[in-house]
Amino acid sequence: MPSAQPASNIEGMADRIVILGGGTAGTIAANRLSRQLGESARITVIDRDDRHLYEPGLLLVPFEMEEPESIVRSRGRQLRPGVELRLAEIDRVLSSEGKVLLGDGSSIAYDVLIVATGASLLPGETEGLMGSGWGETVHSFYSLESAVALRQALRDFEGGKLLVAVADMPIKCPVAPLELCFLSDWRMRERGIRDSTQITLLTPLDGAFTKPTCNRELSGLLTGRGIEVVSEFATGQVDADAGKIVSYDGREAPFDLAVVVPVHGGAEYVSRSPGLGDELGWVRTDPHTLQSLAAPNVFAIGDAADLPTSKAGSAAHFQAATLTENVRRHLSGEQLVRGYDGHVNCFIETGFHKALLIDFDYEREPLPGRYPDAHLGPLPLLAESRLNHLAKLAFQTLYWHVLLPGHDIPGVDHGLEAGERAAKAARGEMT
Amino acid sequence: MSSATYAGADVEVDAEGFLTDPGQWNEQIAAEIAAQAGIEQLTDRHWQVVRFMRDRYLSTGSAPSIRTLGKASGVPIKELYELFPKGPAKLAAKIGGIPKPRGCI
Numbered sequence: 001m002p003s004a005q006p007a008s009n010i011e012g013m014a015d016r017i018v019i020l021g022g023g024t025a026g027t028i029a030a031n032r033l034s035r036q037l038g039e040s041a042r043i044t045v046i047d048r049d050d051r052h053l054y055e056p057g058l059l060l061v062p063f064e065m066e067e068p069e070s071i072v073r074s075r076g077r078q079l080r081p082g083v084e085l086r087l088a089e090i091d092r093v094l095s096s097e098g099k100v101l102l103g104d105g106s107s108i109a110y111d112v113l114i115v116a117t118g119a120s121l122l123p124g125e126t127e128g129l130m131g132s133g134w135g136e137t138v139h140s141f142y143s144l145e146s147a148v149a150l151r152q153a154l155r156d157f158e159g160g161k162l163l164v165a166v167a168d169m170p171i172k173c174p175v176a177p178l179e180l181c182f183l184s185d186w187r188m189r190e191r192g193i194r195d196s197t198q199i200t201l202l203t204p205l206d207g208a209f210t211k212p213t214c215n216r217e218l219s220g221l222l223t224g225r226g227i228e229v230v231s232e233f234a235t236g237q238v239d240a241d242a243g244k245i246v247s248y249d250g251r252e253a254p255f256d257l258a259v260v261v262p263v264h265g266g267a268e269y270v271s272r273s274p275g276l277g278d279e280l281g282w283v284r285t286d287p288h289t290l291q292s293l294a295a296p297n298v299f300a301i302g303d304a305a306d307l308p309t310s311k312a313g314s315a316a317h318f319q320a321a322t323l324t325e326n327v328r329r330h331l332s333g334e335q336l337v338r339g340y341d342g343h344v345n346c347f348i349e350t351g352f353h354k355a356l357l358i359d360f361d362y363e364r365e366p367l368p369g370r371y372p373d374a375h376l377g378p379l380p381l382l383a384e385s386r387l388n389h390l391a392k393l394a395f396q397t398l399y400w401h402v403l404l405p406g407h408d409i410p411g412v413d414h415g416l417e418a419g420e421r422a423a424k425a426a427r428g429e430m431t
Numbered sequence: 432m433s434s435a436t437y438a439g440a441d442v443e444v445d446a447e448g449f450l451t452d453p454g455q456w457n458e459q460i461a462a463e464i465a466a467q468a469g470i471e472q473l474t475d476r477h478w479q480v481v482r483f484m485r486d487r488y489l490s491t492g493s494a495p496s497i498r499t500l501g502k503a504s505g506v507p508i509k510e511l512y513e514l515f516p517k518g519p520a521k522l523a524a525k526i527g528g529i530p531k532p533r534g535c536i
């Protein structure tokens with residue numbers, strides 16, 4: 001605790017910051033704000049449970065590269081001392097009144113609200129997905145329960161048609177379905193059943209990935225591994241009894257085992273909150289300041305926001321510097337910084353102990369090169385390497401001990417620096 | 432970027448034929464783009480979707496996705512695919528004279 005307290009920071013005068021969601025984005029935001037604002041803010045994180053899931057691990061569970069119990073920890077223990085975790089359902093946000101109604105009928109008032117409730121899975125939006133084949137021949141891997149069920153299904157799989165289908169975009173971690181294809185190919189080869197296995201990716205996109213340069217590289221890798229890509233396939237119906245997925249325009253894809261990434265939407269309460277989100281429950285957010293369009297004292301971070309960039313933990317990490325700076329500026333009546341540029345990066349597991357790393361933002365396509373330093377690397381961009389794979393595996397340690405506590409990664413640009421320099425220059429300060 | 436001639440008017444288009452300036456658009460251009468895509472007659476249902484796309488783009492700066500169309504345009508997804516074969520959001524954007532939806536990242 002700081003020894004000298006400003007007079008305004010006595011109990012009761014502190015700014016009340018409420019963060020909805022204690023996942024990757026909410027936890028990083030809470031810890032950064034706690035460190036930056038100290039005693040001048042009271043921070044409360046609201047979530048429905050105390051289980052923080054390391055989501056990148058969901059891809060590895062089905063392939064027995066990660067154990068289910070090792071990717072879940074307490075949410076509360078990832079938060080700095082002084083940050084309160086309150087377990088409650090969220091009923092709605094009343095941004096015109098500056099309060100959140102909770103499921104138990106109580107309410108909580110805020111000076112600043114940060115929406116970090118991520119994306120929800122909506123398997124019910126796809127006809128037949130939760131039907132007779134669910135958990136039998138039809139699977140997913142975007143929740144811990146489904147990843148564990150898929151693990152068993154892959155063990156029991158004896159060859160045939162394996163379909164990996166992306167029901168709709170956007171989804172969390174849009175490279176994960178591709179990784180599932182690569183890892184399945186690897187696993188089937190190891191088990192000696194690759195010759196009798198067809199692996200097909202069904203995607204609503206017009207290629208394997210959203211970014212053209214990256215798409216070329218990834219399409220080449222998929223073809224080289226004998227993985228078929230069916231593009232512009234909008235999944236309309238899963239028919240487990242007939243063993244086929246049918247697109248809205250009537251095309252059919254047969255399967256023995258289907259892995260479907262369900263439709264995503266924002267958290268349910270967003271649609272009940274006047275002015276907060278769009279039809280799909282994503283929070284309408286300024287893409288550069290992260291301030292919501294609903295009210296000046298409401299911000300959004302991570303998957304919950306409707307930003308035109310990938311829904312990924314790395315995006316939340318890169319947004320956090322801008323978010324916390326803008327919360328501070330809002331509270332002290334300063335102009336917000338347009339600090340976030342859409343920066344995301346992701347490791348793409350390609351199997352055989354290798355991985356690919358891509359890095360892009362709103363304007364910049366993922367290009368070959370090295371990361372984080374353009375010359376020194378050490379990690380190669382848009383190229384398979386063993387080092388990238390090891391970095392991905394080591395990432396969980398980094399996640400719990402560096403990312404969630406809200407620290408920057410040495411050598412990595414966190415986006416705010418350029419905006420900060422500009423702001424300082426505008427104030428006439430030396431840089 | 433290049434230019435194309437629709438209904439006697441020169442307009443700027445991208446490599447895939449999407450108008451880059453929505454202000455150059457008119458209903459005759461829409462009909463001609465639709466005809467080239469195999470839609471002989473734009474019905475009221477087509478127009479409902481095209482107008483929704485255009486209004487949404489002009490007010491928010493981004494074109495709605497297929498799911499948003501299904502939820503908010505008043506035309507369900509299945510019918511969207513009947514009206515605009517293959518990619519309804521993409522085709523309706525093209526006919527409506529707005530840039531190709533980024534939709535998915």
